[in-house]
Amino acid sequence: MPSKMSSGKTPSDCPIRNPQASDAEAFISQFAEPGVLLAAWCETELPVRGEEHEGMKAAEVKSALAENDAKPQVVRALATAAVPSQFLVGRTYDPFTKTFSTIKKPAAAFEDPRVYMGQLDLYRSCGVIDDRFEPALYPEDDPYPLPRMAFVGIHIRKQATDRKYKGQPKRIITATAVIPSRKAGETWRMLGWSNIHPHWEHYTRAKSNFHASNYPLHTQEGQGEMQRWAQAGEDVRTALQDLSDELDGLPYALMIDGHASRRVWPGLHNNKQGLSPDLDDPRLWLPGSGLPASWKPVSIIRMNCAQAEMPRLVSVIEKLKNGTTKPLKTSSDLYYPEDRPEGHPWFLFTEPRNYGKKRHGQWKTRWRADPGKASKNADERKENELNSPWYSMTTREITPMYTRDGYEREALAVAAARLSHQALSWSDRTRYPAPLHAALQMDLGHPQFRRSEPKDPESLEILREARGGDA
Template identity: 40%
Template sequence: MTQHGREPGVYLNTLAFRCTPTLVGDDSVYVRHLDPETLKLWSDFDRQCKQRYGDEAAQAPYSIATTVLSVLSNGYVYFDPDYKGPFLASLEPLADDLIRRVFTLTYWLALGERIDAIDLKAPPELAKRIAGTTEHRYSLAEFLTPQINTQPTAPNWVFRTVAWGLSQRMAGPWAISGSKKIRLRPDTTGGLVAIDDPWENEQRGRFAVSRTALRLKTLPNITSPILMVTSRVTRISSSLVFSRTALAVQPGEDRPVLEVPLNGRGGARTVNRLALEALGRLEMDYSILSAIAKRSQAEQKLLAEAKEQRRKALFAREHPGQVWPILGKNYTFPIGTGTGMQHLRELHKHFRDVFGGTAEPLVIRETDMTLPHRPTDPERVTAKELERRKQERANSDSKEPLRARGSAFPQPESIVAAVEAAGFTKLRIACLWYRDETRLRMLDTLCKTYGLDTAGLDPHDGQEFSLHGTQITAVFHLASDFLKPGGPDGRQQALNETGASLVSRDGVLVGAWCETEIPTADDAPDGAKGDLEGLDAKHQTRTILAALGAPTQYILGRNAHGVIHPKAKDHPAEMALLDLYRSLGIIDDRIANALQPQTTHSAYAVSRIAHVGFHVRQQNKRKGEGGSPKVVITASALVPPLRPGGTWTMLGWSSTKPQWQPYRLAQTDFHTTAYPQENGTRKTHRQRWDDAAETIELALSDLAEELDGVPYVVTIDGLAGRRMWDGLHNVRQGASPQDRTSRYWLPGSSLNPAERPDAVIRINVEDDEVPPPVSTTRFLKSRADAVREGETTRTLYQVVQDFSTPVWILCNVPRAYDGDGAGRLGSKYTRWDAKRSIQSDKKDERRKGEMPQNWYSMTATEIYPIACNPGVSGEALAFATAQLCHQTLFWSDRSRFPVPLHAAKQMDLNHPQYRRTAPPEEQQTTEPGTDEPDTVPEE
């Protein structure tokens, strides 16, 4: 070992630290635990509120109490009436009399009583019992002592309150970029906000702030809870009435910034009126909330005047001062998203400086996995050849890369093999278009993909032409009336009139590549107003084509700036074509290459098992919809060939047609049916998710029969799956299934041993739950004290566990940060030093401003295999999962999810009913994702 206490190797540095007794020190909180009798009274109160508001989803509005108590007690208050451990917590002691009066007002105001009619001397039984509950002062350190070989089991209130004291210690001056200092203020969520040093756009008047969150989480088989530190750009709206939340600067130097939820509908949101009434009745200072209410009133008046005059409302664009309304996500804004890597590294250093030796990082070491060489990777050349090319380049004006990237597309022979494995002899790509510019983009992409000479190639509509012999062809059809935005009437007839043959039959597999655009107000009928989503031809035409059994993919022909004319490589068109192959269920040899035998010493052959992914999502109700939320389930299965060297195939499944069939058929069947409807029986949260787990249990039983003895593993998104299976929870690792509260312990756990999956692989990509990577450190063998620092990494790391099996972290560097031509914004400095734009007649002097652009950081995918059968290698499965993230089907770089889970998810994302609507008060814009575009070819 080196003198640093680490074995030689590469280690990942993250903004994740063990939350130990020494880290929290003397921090303490005040907690009142609600007993069963009090909880019963709260449940009765909650039921009365549901009846009054006529909504089963309504909750008793305890935000009245928490808002009032936050204003009166320096901000740190948390109330959780959850039946698993209800509590009221605060950083400072709360007087019994204050509690009694606040909950008396909350009770009667929620039930519709007038504020002046409430008798504070005659509190309801619920208020008396909450106030009479003993207030305990707890030292946080007592609940954070790790137990040997045991997951941490700290109570819920510890997870909710531990960040309060830690954020206060991190507050104050933050030294970045040498002498520059940024003031960090604590906020009432237990985070930090740089509200005194906001970012401003170049044209002035629009603002954003840096917000840092501290959240307590757990990791599998680590004995201490983990403190995750994340940072983001929070953009500030110029209007308050369309925001759901606002930050408010309280009077006084030592008071935290108050995060205030806003009530009401969009265009009329304001501070909780009942909380204002309660504070007035208590004769307490509530100037901060009054300021929010007055601003809301002024803005609502401005909106009303603008509507009356039939003009757009113009809100003042100035420094927010005391009230900072938070803008909803993914809307057009002149300040980009993302803080950049240097920001995170500076934050990491600040945390270490503040907490010193008490800041104990996780030990996360790089594995010896070798990632497969993808077609899109730069070609592999010897050192001698690379040197020769350098010399040639030095003696010429060439700007060609020293190692050229290959094509993102599989070899035609591989596509042909997949088509034949599906039972067909030919693939025909039917291109449906209505703008000549889009037609030329499609033709150009097909020619480049299949190495055709475009000179003189201009096929007539309906003329089938060869892409690869007689086995892969294409045909174009002008389909204006079918594809253009508008209502549904006449679309089927319009498709019939094109003469397009779209049914797969007589040995020909057909896929439809279609043009689309996002409808605007100009597409609405004369004088009509309303839901533009109803004019989106993509959703209408997808249903029609799915009924024909034709897998589809769409390419955007026009955006907000007009008809699209790609300046260089047409990445959206290339990805659309790749995703069409995915919709067709074509599994080319890139997957076999990705699952080659591993470098591990395990005999467990991941290339001989099926890899299954289940996607689960709750489709919540829209405004005006009735019934319970819908649970949507889709799945895909990568099935190995019967003989080594053969072709992989892919099956699909959905909860609307619960049978395993070729992926292309499963997807089209799913897209022809509406999302599932709940029956008339009201179900509890537990019942709904138990039923969903049972549906998957039946699907796995059917799959085992379909696979006929081929072993398989199941991959699940941990965030969705934890509602269904207790065995996925960190706290349950090593526990007995008999102690579960869910109906099933893990997917397939109720099946007989021969039908069960070999393992369940839990995937987590949530930024606030996976250790945020910031850099690497390499400890060298040659000298005991020698280290090398690295800024980014793309490899797989193993978290060194305290007991049992480890969890793995796959680090990702977004293409927008590290791709060809990427500026790597934020790699050397923070947004506080963002460069301004430069306008010049000379091209080499011009510069694009950096503040409006998105700044990217590394992301991470957590991979946790849970073995269900003996002989299963968790390491081999972690490697295989990483490789199936590294080699995707649908574009040229990585995905956060491995192939089977991504394919299952795309079935849902492409469903005609999947929600893509934005709130009408803000125009939504498409922004690059952190790693991959979820539906890049389409939206």
């Protein structure tokens, strides 16, 4: 892979063209055939500081390394050719020894999680909806039956504030629709949409068009924060209106992160339930406000993965088939509040990977952990509690809202949990259900994301939680 690819500057609403794009298209044309979907598996390495950077300031070095990073440039060239890509780091640099080391192939394939996870994510980039989703959502003798329906995920975030532009930053919106077949056993579809390229297309094509274009520049008309969020709501309503042509009468449920989009639709706030829209507020009350009833979602499933706002699982009472109850300290099931108030949420708990038999974190913090004692005499040894697994259960809040008659809130909550469990590009559960997760990944994979991602702590926390706690 080349260490640098130069790119020209064009308006944000036009695909970027660079000299390497034509080379990529020429190479890809050797393998392109009708009905064949191509994907690129690439190796790269992170640029590091070298002799050529001596005497430069830290900010200048950072900028120079970013310009030399081949990955975002190759991603754009391949996206222009409508080819999804996946990258693996093949060589790493040790800043202390100032030496490079090549990542070696493990003895067994299952010992290489980087490749395994990368391959799963490449499938997601290809818009693959495999046959797990049919039995997951429509199993035989399902106690939570659902009609054949689509699930749509909407991801919204605000770009980083930039002093070069006046007014408020633009909002980035990506959306994904998982559409089942009309009959069991037939092919499912996954479509994508973005406010940079506002057309519903096959997920791979939508993702490529999104990645081949620049993020929109900040508005320079002096519009304020409220106007930008109001515009984001209008963009989503346009997307839902256009989606009706793709669904051809098939109902759908809309999935959003209520924490990330709380400034967009006031009608989804807890303290607004039962109230009428505020006529002085320029924002849409709900995502489908103003649309014909047949174009509106049958339910808006509000997700919340912000762990600071979630209840911690201490114990749950599970009812057994014989009528007795059993207390549990950990669980990966879906639960609801015991008193079940009107409009209550469901909570999906997940045991972390490092779950073990001992739960020191249940009784004490790390400050009170016993460091233990090492000894050649087994009778004198004491366990080092700091080496034991310390973890917290992760929680997702699932709240079906404004659910249409004929659709059960409980069945929709179970469907959202199942769509989190059947991860598109992960070996375990994802924080978001599959449609919302795929919409988020469209944004995270954009070549400009690391230069335009939000910098404020609140937005960074939303993204961290959505990624599963990763920094």
